[in-house]
Amino acid sequence: MSPNDNTEQPTGEPLGASASDSARRVSRRHLLIGGAAAGAGAVAAVGIGAATGSLSSQSDSDNTGSPKNSKEYESAAKLFGEGTVSPYGKHQAGIVEPNPLQANIRYAAYDLLPSTDRNAIKRMLRVVTGDIERLTEGRGALADSEPELAEIPANLTITVGFGAELVRRVNPNLVPDWLAPLPAFTRDQLDASYSGGDLMLNIQADDPLTVAHAHRMLMRDLASFASIRWVQSGFRRAAGAEPAGTTMRNMMGQVDGTVNPDPEVDEFDGLVWETAKAGWLAGGSAFVLRRIDMLLDTWDKVARSAREETIGRDLPVGAPLTGTKETDPADFEAVNSLGLPVIPDFAHIRRARSTDPNERILRRGVNFEDNGKAGLLFACYQVNPLTQFVPIQQRLDELDLLNQWIVHVGSAVFAIPPGFKKGGFVGETLFG
Amino acid sequence: MKVINMKTTKKLTALFAAIAITALALSGCATNASNNTDAMATMADQVTVTDAWVKEPTMPGMTGMFGLIENTGDAEVVLVGGSSDIAGMVEVHEVTAEGQMQKIEGGLVIAAGKTATLEVGGNHVMLMNLSTTPAVGEEVTVTLKFKDGSTLEVTAPVKSAAGGDESYNENAEMSQMGN
Numbered sequence: 001m002s003p004n005d006n007t008e009q010p011t012g013e014p015l016g017a018s019a020s021d022s023a024r025r026v027s028r029r030h031l032l033i034g035g036a037a038a039g040a041g042a043v044a045a046v047g048i049g050a051a052t053g054s055l056s057s058q059s060d061s062d063n064t065g066s067p068k069n070s071k072e073y074e075s076a077a078k079l080f081g082e083g084t085v086s087p088y089g090k091h092q093a094g095i096v097e098p099n100p101l102q103a104n105i106r107y108a109a110y111d112l113l114p115s116t117d118r119n120a121i122k123r124m125l126r127v128v129t130g131d132i133e134r135l136t137e138g139r140g141a142l143a144d145s146e147p148e149l150a151e152i153p154a155n156l157t158i159t160v161g162f163g164a165e166l167v168r169r170v171n172p173n174l175v176p177d178w179l180a181p182l183p184a185f186t187r188d189q190l191d192a193s194y195s196g197g198d199l200m201l202n203i204q205a206d207d208p209l210t211v212a213h214a215h216r217m218l219m220r221d222l223a224s225f226a227s228i229r230w231v232q233s234g235f236r237r238a239a240g241a242e243p244a245g246t247t248m249r250n251m252m253g254q255v256d257g258t259v260n261p262d263p264e265v266d267e268f269d270g271l272v273w274e275t276a277k278a279g280w281l282a283g284g285s286a287f288v289l290r291r292i293d294m295l296l297d298t299w300d301k302v303a304r305s306a307r308e309e310t311i312g313r314d315l316p317v318g319a320p321l322t323g324t325k326e327t328d329p330a331d332f333e334a335v336n337s338l339g340l341p342v343i344p345d346f347a348h349i350r351r352a353r354s355t356d357p358n359e360r361i362l363r364r365g366v367n368f369e370d371n372g373k374a375g376l377l378f379a380c381y382q383v384n385p386l387t388q389f390v391p392i393q394q395r396l397d398e399l400d401l402l403n404q405w406i407v408h409v410g411s412a413v414f415a416i417p418p419g420f421k422k423g424g425f426v427g428e429t430l431f432g
Numbered sequence: 433m434k435v436i437n438m439k440t441t442k443k444l445t446a447l448f449a450a451i452a453i454t455a456l457a458l459s460g461c462a463t464n465a466s467n468n469t470d471a472m473a474t475m476a477d478q479v480t481v482t483d484a485w486v487k488e489p490t491m492p493g494m495t496g497m498f499g500l501i502e503n504t505g506d507a508e509v510v511l512v513g514g515s516s517d518i519a520g521m522v523e524v525h526e527v528t529a530e531g532q533m534q535k536i537e538g539g540l541v542i543a544a545g546k547t548a549t550l551e552v553g554g555n556h557v558m559l560m561n562l563s564t565t566p567a568v569g570e571e572v573t574v575t576l577k578f579k580d581g582s583t584l585e586v587t588a589p590v591k592s593a594a595g596g597d598e599s600y601n602e603n604a605e606m607s608q609m610g611n
Contacts, residue, residue, distance in 0.1 A: 123569025143591040
């Protein structure tokens with residue numbers, strides 16, 4: 001979904017809407033959904049056949065409802081596959097832009113080869129930047145053997161993060177004190193195959209093939225410099241499946257991510273974005289990724305009311321148990337007729353909350369499901385994990401009923417360098 | 433990201449051309465200055481190179497440069513060779529139907545308004561007798577030379593690429609390349 005394409009919402013009408021149904025509502029979104037299914041005939045009927053792309057002479061639709069070729073889709077409206085997100089700016093793309101974030105995500109961590117020294121790191125980052133610039137524009141990378149796969153950028157963003165070892169090899173004096181494995185939490189059952197790394201790529205797009213190709217290209221280009229350490233893929237709802245701004249649901253069915261700083265409302269500098277005192281990292285961020293397995297087989301046995309009390313929010317809309325809407329502030333003082341807290345002492349949202357406004361993080365969780373496991377790739381951005389994520393996680397580690405059904409199995413911390421300009425390269429400030 | 437760095441060379445070429453024309457005009461021989469009707473427009477002037485890249489050498493001492501060479505002018509241009517600080521010899525090569533590489537006799541002709549694609553497994557600028565092995569991410573400068581003697585400097589990043597490995601020898605070596 002294009003970041004700007006949120007004015008019209010799907011009506012929820014069946015996709016097989018007839019041509020006349022489609023013609024009744026002249027909404028770009030509706031046409032994108034209904035029109036494509038109804039075929040080019042329906043599109044032509046409402047007069048936007050020439051909106052983009054060509055209604056080619058080959059499009060001999062027979063009005064049976066199935067498009068003959070891709071040209072008919074092209075004629076319907078701007079496709080989300082055509083959407084692009086600029087890689088340039090003060091901050092890297094893929095953190096708060098685009099909004100909403102893309103449907104598919106892949107985190108890939110690499111270990112630098114022993115031979116990858118400061119100069120090689122610089123060359124590596126230039127190559128990565130070149131790939132980012134071209135791929136996010138919808139162009140094959142240089143030396144791309146499958147450039148056709150790059151033609152659907154689908155709002156592709158590629159965000160780059162540095163582990164401590166990469167920074168150390170460039171300049172040992174520039175390693176932030178927080179850029180290290182997090183302090184151990186008592187419940188952690190960390191697996192090295194989901195933890196650590198010297199270089200991290202966060203590849204996001206609204207199309208899974210776009211993500212796969214972008215990563216394939218980058219993997220080839222990184223081969224001279226680094227070896228792959230782990231790959232973790234996740235997903236949100238498909239592009240356009242629900243109204244923009246809808247809070248994600250996790251695999252436990254919970255609305256997950258309600259309380260989150262908002263760049264439109266909150267001051268991100270000093271909370272999410274590093275400031276001038278962070279030197280080379282100014283405009284960047286500190287990133288934490290935690291792979292959290294969900295024990296869904298036992299969770300499935302828990303009654304709905306108990307599930308809601310575990311979190312402190314209801315399941316239908318994610319409202320706090322003291323409210324009715326998702327956005328209602330939770331009332332942690334409220335008690336029921338028995339004098340017990342409505343939001344229990346062990347509830348996740350009670351344990352996670354802080355009265356310190358600096359102890360906030362920008363959460364960017366996504367779902368995962370692979371190899372018979374399911375869960376959350378919990379990700380967050382902040383200026384210092386030791387003073388932001390860690391105290392929150394320490395409280396949860398100490399007491400959170402949700403711990404009965406989740407296990408943290410992966411952990412990684414990366415410095416996210418600031419954005420770059422055309423002609424520059426990602427991480428260039430590290431080289432002073 | 434395309435890398436074009438032709439401005440300096442182009443300017444100098446134009447400057448020298450202008451000086452030459454002026455000198456010739458003063459001596460009354462301007463009509464003999466060039467075969468071109470427009471003496472100012474050298475072949476290099478009407479060429480734009482984009483998407484240039486050099487392949488990380490996979491064979492000792494040699495590699496290729498690839499990219500798009502667009503002839504924006506209204507006369508054909510002929511790429512005949514070039515030079516580079518890192519290569520003792522720069523030639524324009526083609527790959528025959530049999531998969532053998534050879535120099536394009538007479539150079540690579542690009543008709544007016546057309547774009548020549550230099551690609552792995554096809555036409556390319558061959559860099560031979562390399563004095564150094566360029567590493568991925570480095571930039572290599574190649575000066576392309578056209579039939580009229582004009583030149584165009586191109587800066588291209590080095591990238592690794594699998595596939596399309598060329599063979600200079602007999603078929604025995606081709607199968608060894610695994611392609």
